[in-house]
Amino acid sequence: MPRRFLTAEDVRRAGSGPLEVAPETVVTPHARQTAEELGVRLVTGSGDWAPQAPDRGPDAEGAQRSPPHLPEPEGDDEAGSVIVTAVGRNRPGVLAEVTAVLGESGASIADVSQRMIEGFFHMVLVVNLTPGCDFADLKGKLECLGGTEDYAVNVMHERAFRFMHRV
């Protein structure tokens, strides 16, 4: 009977040559990482070993369909919109700094609102992401702008707002 699983320890013990694994053997994430580090090739009788998708059971497929009353999903090809908010002490160049990051990331600004209250600004931008534009990367860059003494930027996916506020 083939082995049920292969651990990092098994990979280390096997040395540097190719390691034969049955297609249905579960190779743990750490075993895969160790194999990559040690340059051990994981092979089956018919080529390189590749992880098999788990069988999630007969209910899983039907469960992928969303109920019609919920406003989702848009599909993987559509990157969607994000809401960028920035609040802080006003000084020249804030808007330029934010929009520069958006421009570099290939995002386009759909709408913008800015207000001043006694030397403090707050700004809301609705931004469309183009395909290939990485939300996490954009969020990371934008939220690094400003600082505790300057201004704070927050980035949220538009869908989160739509979902939370629609009955």
Place this chain on the structure above:
Amino acid sequence: MVALETLDIRTTTLGINLMDCADPDLESTCEKVFAKIVHHGENLVSVADSIAADYGVPIVNKRIAVTPLSWIAAASGAHDLVPLARALDLAAEEVGVDFIGGFSAFVHKGFTRADDALFSSIPAALAETQRVCASVSLATTRAGINMDAVARFSGVILDAAERTADEGGIACAKLVCFCNAVEDNPFVAGAHLGVGEAETVLNVGVSGPGVVRSALERLGPDEDLVAVAETVKRTAFKVTRMGELVGREAARRLGTTFGIVDVSLAPTPAVGDSVSDILEAIGVDRTGAPGTIAALALLTDAVKKGGAMASSAVGGLSGAFIPVSEDRGMMDAVRDGALSLATLTGMSSVCSVGLDMVAVPGDTPPSVLTGLIADEMAIGMVNQKTTAVRIIPVPGKGPGETVEWGGLLGTAIVQDPGKFGADILHARGGRIPAPIQGYKN
């Protein structure tokens, strides 16, 4: 809402059915269990992290719940089930989750051989592993309370505490008993995947005490209680919606069934993330003062109503948690003498669980624990609701002393269970028959 009011998703919990792992050989069972959990669970953490990044909402915990292991171990006839707990622990470590629930047995009416073996294995299993959580069902409204099991469970608690004496009895923080246990609970320590569930299910537990408290503070003290209930409902609606969005998206990315959103206000030791603060914002001077149970009843009901409006998939425990050591406000209330064990027991009749993360002296007699647990089970049984007890006898500590568990488990002050016990009740054993409201057919 996210940054200032600590809105987060408390847990995404992947339920994995292990029925097909049962094997006459325990070692084979362990291997099958490890392989199945790793195979199904390996993407859980990366998927949860990617959704947190995409939607800008933190997902604090990623966890796994499995089929109660007494059912899986039965085929082996083994008496020592600690190897199964080790297999769960290793699998949880391999996939990077912080807790795995399902070292569980359902004994509300009686013990099977496997239940007996699991009960005996709990103290060593919890002491030897880091991530495994154990739970037992001791009572239901339909079956009554199995007092033999309650009495035995008291011994299990004390044994588990003693084995982790140098860490303040921390094994007991991973051990809970239930009346009317729910099959889709995503929260540890009681998480498990019940028999009626699908092959794999993604359940979500929301949080949000900070959001509710902020909304009530904005409302101010002059509005009446209908306005308070309305505010809580509206807030719970938003929090639940966020939970459902995250749950459905996580299920879609994992390719599995979406189960439920558990709409529970789950506090953490962080400042502002406290159910106690909400009760004080509703209007009691200190949590534990007269009026506390009324305020908690309003809160729990409004949370359920807001959640039910937001989602057709509300499940789990859904209500408000009152884990004393995990809630800074409750801790302060205990320290100031405002919140007693008796009031906590009363509160559990209107919240979603019961005595949770309560520290008592390490030398508490088993009969006193039996009495405390039986009281909680009775409240759940008669009121047809879930109640639970997660109580930690802290070895070497007396009433008023502090014990630090760290992280999400927080800090506790040892509470005094009083000087009177229930020796004869403890010794009688048998069963408290099901109440008349259990006979509904």
